[in-house]
Amino acid sequence: MTTEVAGADFRSRLLSAFEASIAEDGYAKTTIADIVRRARTSRRTFYEHFSSKDECFMALLAEANAEQVRSIAAAVDPDAPWEQQARQAIEAWIASAESRPDLTLSWIRDGPSLGAAGRELTRESMEKFVELVTGLVDSAQFRSAGIGPVSRQRIIMLIGGLRELTAIVVENGGKMSDVTEEAVEATIALLAPR
Known part of the structure; x- marks a missing residue:
């Protein structure tokens, strides 16, 4: 898997995890910790793709x-x-x-x-x-x-x-x-x- 493909996969996982967290907890209560936990990745990976929630x-x-x-x-x-x-x-x-x-x-x-x-x-x-x-x-x-x-x-x-x-x-x-x-x-x- 190329770095670009892996990056797109992590980005997609983060977005999917955020959407799942919104469905369960709402936007306001969702934290970056919730997103990375659901995406089964790290804060570092999150910040490689996004600067903020x-x-x-x-x-x-x-x-x-x-x-x-x-x-x-x-x-x-x-x-x-x-x-x-x-x-x-x-x-x-x-x-x-x-x-x-x-x-x-x-x-x-x-x-x-x-x-x-x-x-x-x-x-x-x-x-x-x-x-x-x-x-x-x-x-x-x-x-x-x-x-x-x-x-x-x-x-x-x-x-x-x-x-x-x-x-x-x-x-x-x-x-x-x-x-x-x-x-x-x-x-x-x-x-x-x-």
């Missing part, structure tokens, strides 16, 4: 966000009617949130505690989602329905609403799939031609 958390969030964007993009059939594409995107969002509810909630609630770096990560993540939605609605099916271009502000309202709905449902112990229909209807209403 916050930096590790931001790396975990960035990777989770990128994975969510990829899974949503892959779930949408660009040849399906636009309403079906909207449903596919929302169902993929929900599946992603349900697959990692503790991390999703921590991202929404704890992310703001990361200060300027956290705000920048939030802006970058939002931009990736804006680009995703912009790309999805800039398709033949949406254009033929008289939709588009959709304003950046409207897309941000859609994404922000989905994020907050996700947080509230998870905080209350619910399942995101319980609100699928409402989320799909709201998305269609925001995107429908005027």
Whole structure:
């Protein structure tokens, strides 16, 4: 195993351990000691990859966000009617949130505690989602329905609403799939031609 591959493996183990600790104890109570114990590695290894708990958390969030964007993009059939594409995107969002509810909630609630770096990560993540939605609605099916271009502000309202709905449902112990229909209807209403 090369040093680069071993380094990537340790980094991956640290991120997975952090996510497991968030699920069990929450972000605020998770310590670097918890992370390295779960990852079965050392503090030295942790500090070879991350300068702090916050930096590790931001790396975990960035990777989770990128994975969510990829899974949503892959779930949408660009040849399906636009309403079906909207449903596919929302169902993929929900599946992603349900697959990692503790991390999703921590991202929404704890992310703001990361200060300027956290705000920048939030802006970058939002931009990736804006680009995703912009790309999805800039398709033949949406254009033929008289939709588009959709304003950046409207897309941000859609994404922000989905994020907050996700947080509230998870905080209350619910399942995101319980609100699928409402989320799909709201998305269609925001995107429908005027």
